[in-house]
Amino acid sequence: MGTVIIFALVALLALYGIVRTLREKNILGFLFGLGAFAVFGWFTVMTILHHGFPTGTH
Incomplete structure (x- = not known):
């Protein structure tokens, strides 16, 4: 999920x-x-919709 933040x-x-x-x-x-x-915006939005917002813990 770190790549979502970078993208x-x-x-x-x-x-x-x-x-x-x-x-x-x-x-x-x-x-x-x-x-x-x-x-990059489309990838970010669709990844957040599919996997949810990244949290600090796993």
């Missing part, structure tokens, strides 16, 4: 990259950021 952080960084590239008017960076956010 969620990557999705958040991709979202930050999307916002930053919009300010700089960088279309290619926006497209790559949007793709990364879509892939």
